[in-house]
Amino acid sequence: MQRYIIIHYGEIYLKGGNRKFFEDKLIANIRLALKDLGSLNLKLVAGRIIILIHENWDLDFIKDSLQKVFGIEYFAFAWNSEQEFEKIKKKSLQLVKNKKFKTFRITARRTNKNYQLNSQEIEVKLGDLIREKLNKKVDLEKYDLDLHVDIVRDYAFIYFNKIEARGGLPVGSSGKLICLMSGGIDSPVAANLMQKRGSQIAYVHFDAYPSTPKENQEKVKDLVKILNNYQFNSKLYLVPFLKIQKEIIKKAPEDYRIIFYRRMMLRIVRQIAFKEDVLAFVTGESLGQVASQTVENIRAISESVDLPILRPLIGMNKEEITELAKLAGTYDLSIQPFDDCCSLYVPKHPVTHADLNLILDTEKNWQFDKLLDNAISESKIIELTNNHQP
Numbered sequence: 001m002q003r004y005i006i007i008h009y010g011e012i013y014l015k016g017g018n019r020k021f022f023e024d025k026l027i028a029n030i031r032l033a034l035k036d037l038g039s040l041n042l043k044l045v046a047g048r049i050i051i052l053i054h055e056n057w058d059l060d061f062i063k064d065s066l067q068k069v070f071g072i073e074y075f076a077f078a079w080n081s082e083q084e085f086e087k088i089k090k091k092s093l094q095l096v097k098n099k100k101f102k103t104f105r106i107t108a109r110r111t112n113k114n115y116q117l118n119s120q121e122i123e124v125k126l127g128d129l130i131r132e133k134l135n136k137k138v139d140l141e142k143y144d145l146d147l148h149v150d151i152v153r154d155y156a157f158i159y160f161n162k163i164e165a166r167g168g169l170p171v172g173s174s175g176k177l178i179c180l181m182s183g184g185i186d187s188p189v190a191a192n193l194m195q196k197r198g199s200q201i202a203y204v205h206f207d208a209y210p211s212t213p214k215e216n217q218e219k220v221k222d223l224v225k226i227l228n229n230y231q232f233n234s235k236l237y238l239v240p241f242l243k244i245q246k247e248i249i250k251k252a253p254e255d256y257r258i259i260f261y262r263r264m265m266l267r268i269v270r271q272i273a274f275k276e277d278v279l280a281f282v283t284g285e286s287l288g289q290v291a292s293q294t295v296e297n298i299r300a301i302s303e304s305v306d307l308p309i310l311r312p313l314i315g316m317n318k319e320e321i322t323e324l325a326k327l328a329g330t331y332d333l334s335i336q337p338f339d340d341c342c343s344l345y346v347p348k349h350p351v352t353h354a355d356l357n358l359i360l361d362t363e364k365n366w367q368f369d370k371l372l373d374n375a376i377s378e379s380k381i382i383e384l385t386n387n388h389q390p
């Protein structure tokens with residue numbers, strides 16, 4: 001029996017005149033996600049993407065892969081039927097017969113408004129049939145089985161399980177961003193949420209090697225690889241930060257060290273953004289989570305650059321962020337031990353209400369441009385490509 005993947009996309013459908021741009025992006029990303037399956041017989045039909053399933057395809061692989069394609073609301077593995085209602089009845093009965101259930105419901109949808117029956121009539125008539133022939137009970141709320149019938153243009157599709165994906169917009173449809181990526185829980189989640197809004201992410205990691213272990217770099221690379229399941233390839237800048245930290249320790253008041261670390265980091269990322277044609281940054285900050293993340297400190301940090309810093313986690317608590325890290329697939333790796341460069345030379349009592357004037361005064365007679373340029377020229381750029389094994 002021929003089967004199809006039916007893919008529904010929500011938000012893109014509302015895009016009016018730009019819809020084609022978003023649909024093309026989504027289709028390109030679906031093709032990349034399913035690249036290992038070879039060429040696809042794929043059609044766009046009335047707001048759904050329909051792919052013919054080959055007999056030897058691994059449906060679990062497809063499920064895992066498509067759940068990571070942003071823009072998809074849900075999808076299903078469906079059977080097709082001729083559109084004539086008698087044929088739909090026959091096919092439905094045949095499919096349902098082999099299933100174990102006591103209660104059921106029918107969910108019908110039609111995009112073809114000329115079809116002989118409306119959605120409700122399809123539901124009632126099919127419901128009656130299954131009730132009478134198989135002696136089962138309809139329960140719209142607490143059902144064991146939900147039989148979907150989709151009348152799409154001149155096709156009819158029947159399926160049982162709706163597989164939820166994460167929605168959002170296709171990666172690449174809303175430009176590029178640079179994420180300041182640590183090895184912790186938060187920044188990978190921040191990157192993932194911006195991918196969900198359609199951004200392609202490049203990553204910058206600051207590293208205090210040899211004061212921090214070489215393995216740090218591997219951990220960050222592996223985190224980026226996990227996030228590549230959503231965007232297929234990306235660039236990671238590894239920037240040596242130790243010399244700058246040592247200079248900060250010499251020049252800045254102890255309780256302000258973290259603020260200066262961040263200001264210098266952002267200035268470096270600003271230059272990388274210029275090279276990469278990027279207009280905004282992403283960080284994993286959340287208000288009040290740690291001492292450096294108060295409004296005063298966030299302001300003092302942000303003031304160092306003229307580009308917007310997007311902070312998708314700003315209003316979330318650790319529990320919410322942890323849930324999202326599990327959903328993104330980064331959690332298990334993020335909790336592995338890691339000494340961030342910022343955990344070196346950390347003051348006992350970091351300032352919580354940074355005074356911007358003090359910061360500006362400290363920086364006034366400080367020639368740090370050369371130091372920042374050196375860090376950039378000594379940085380490693382790594383291109384990471386998805387191996388298509390989600």
Ligand code: ATP
Binds near residue numbers: 188284285
């Ligand atoms: P995370 O879990 O992302 O490490 P955090 O809760 O530990 O965040 P901080 O250590 O204060 O918070 O870092 C705040 C943000 O600064 C991080 O989310 C990240 O965007 C950025 N950041 C911190 N350390 C680094 C680093 N070594 N390289 C690049 N960015 C960093």
Ligand code: MG
Binds near residue numbers: 182183184340
């Ligand atoms: Mg951290």
